[in-house]
Amino acid sequence: MKLILKIWRQKDAKSSGKFVTYNLDNISPNCSFLEMLDILNEQLISQDKDPVVFDHDCREGICGMCSLYINGRPHGPDDAVTACQLHMRKFRDGDTIIIEPWRAKPFPVIKDLMVDRTAFDKIIQEGGYISVNTGGAAEASSILVSKKNAELAMDAAACIGCGACVAACKNASAMLFVSAKVSQFALLPQGQLEAKERVKKMVKKMDELGFGNCTNTYACEAECPKLISRSNIARMNREFFCAKVS
Amino acid sequence: MSLLGIFLMIFLVVHLGINLCLLRSDGGAWFNAAAHFMGTNYIVKVFEVILFGGFILHILIGTILQIQNWMSRPVRYKVTNKTYTPFLSKYMIYTGIIILIFLLIHFMNFYFIRLGWVSNPNITAEGEPDFYLIAQELFVQPAYSLLYIILIIILGFHLNHAFQSAWQTLGVNHPQYNGFIRWFGTIYAILIPLGFIFIPLYFLLIR
Numbered sequence: 001m002k003l004i005l006k007i008w009r010q011k012d013a014k015s016s017g018k019f020v021t022y023n024l025d026n027i028s029p030n031c032s033f034l035e036m037l038d039i040l041n042e043q044l045i046s047q048d049k050d051p052v053v054f055d056h057d058c059r060e061g062i063c064g065m066c067s068l069y070i071n072g073r074p075h076g077p078d079d080a081v082t083a084c085q086l087h088m089r090k091f092r093d094g095d096t097i098i099i100e101p102w103r104a105k106p107f108p109v110i111k112d113l114m115v116d117r118t119a120f121d122k123i124i125q126e127g128g129y130i131s132v133n134t135g136g137a138a139e140a141s142s143i144l145v146s147k148k149n150a151e152l153a154m155d156a157a158a159c160i161g162c163g164a165c166v167a168a169c170k171n172a173s174a175m176l177f178v179s180a181k182v183s184q185f186a187l188l189p190q191g192q193l194e195a196k197e198r199v200k201k202m203v204k205k206m207d208e209l210g211f212g213n214c215t216n217t218y219a220c221e222a223e224c225p226k227l228i229s230r231s232n233i234a235r236m237n238r239e240f241f242c243a244k245v246s
Numbered sequence: 247m248s249l250l251g252i253f254l255m256i257f258l259v260v261h262l263g264i265n266l267c268l269l270r271s272d273g274g275a276w277f278n279a280a281a282h283f284m285g286t287n288y289i290v291k292v293f294e295v296i297l298f299g300g301f302i303l304h305i306l307i308g309t310i311l312q313i314q315n316w317m318s319r320p321v322r323y324k325v326t327n328k329t330y331t332p333f334l335s336k337y338m339i340y341t342g343i344i345i346l347i348f349l350l351i352h353f354m355n356f357y358f359i360r361l362g363w364v365s366n367p368n369i370t371a372e373g374e375p376d377f378y379l380i381a382q383e384l385f386v387q388p389a390y391s392l393l394y395i396i397l398i399i400i401l402g403f404h405l406n407h408a409f410q411s412a413w414q415t416l417g418v419n420h421p422q423y424n425g426f427i428r429w430f431g432t433i434y435a436i437l438i439p440l441g442f443i444f445i446p447l448y449f450l451l452i453r
Contacts, residue, residue: 072325072327168327
């Protein structure tokens, strides 16, 4: 495949960036999107040029590190996959591919396509966990969890925190991410003890960090590689109202 | 936003009920009686204050949230968002601004007359503004009626997303009821504007 790549290049957080065009030839349709970028980088290195910086880790769709905004969609044109699981057969020979970093005030660009997603960690630090005292491990079956809630909690816990929801949202809202983290605990008995404080603190931090507000366009749900449902946002809203009034 | 929106949506039903009195061939007796009741009854006057508060808060909060949303993405994307989202959901602020302009025109034509801020030659036998005649004078003008119809259609666009969005914000999301909420919202967003649109069409084409 022949491809024309237009990639956002930015030296560092303080520099202003620009799009740079690269022509690639002989790309296999079975290549993954990140492998295609590896090939580009090898060529750039051999030409003694600065390779394109992009985030990646597991390359099997479970770590949430890759964060590419490809032709106007987070993680590219395929549904329910991360950019590392996207293959070049989803594009056509001769295509122009425009690659941008996630754009959001709380996700500043570090270099090229790599953004700083520490904002998500800061939200988790506000209560995205269950405080556990050390001691003997309790018998797992001693706390009963309904099958329905166990499955809903698992669905919410599937969130890998990649930030595609923020990238896709026209308001750069993090509601889907935060609601998934709130829901996975709110649905389980172990999470109940800290539920009210958790939702209040996590929402407060989300607002402080400068994420936008949810206007229910559901772009987040449409682009989530783990298919996190908007019903989690409604659940978080319920949790938030109940926590505020009680 | 959601609670205020639902409150305003209930008000629209009341407003339409009063407007439909214009369709009676009684020289405006029912409509002017309704306008007189709305203008003089003390309970209605209390609700009027709440209604204005609702409108102002809805506009104010909506504007603040929108400004925050614009600020949350200081550097825009080169390729505009290609994600599939319901078309009307993306333009709520714009349809909202158009509705605000409509509201101001509406106030010039009706509410400000009641307050005596705008002069008016149409007076009933009791010496009150004859809102039936005022409405008739406006609606027989094709240009005004066309503008009115277009603005009401845009109101319908706003309502279509607003209804289901309000319930989602309030946390009402359940697979068993989501379909009904969407269906009811769409029916509401079609029927209410149709009711309002029928009145200028009646004055232009039927009467």
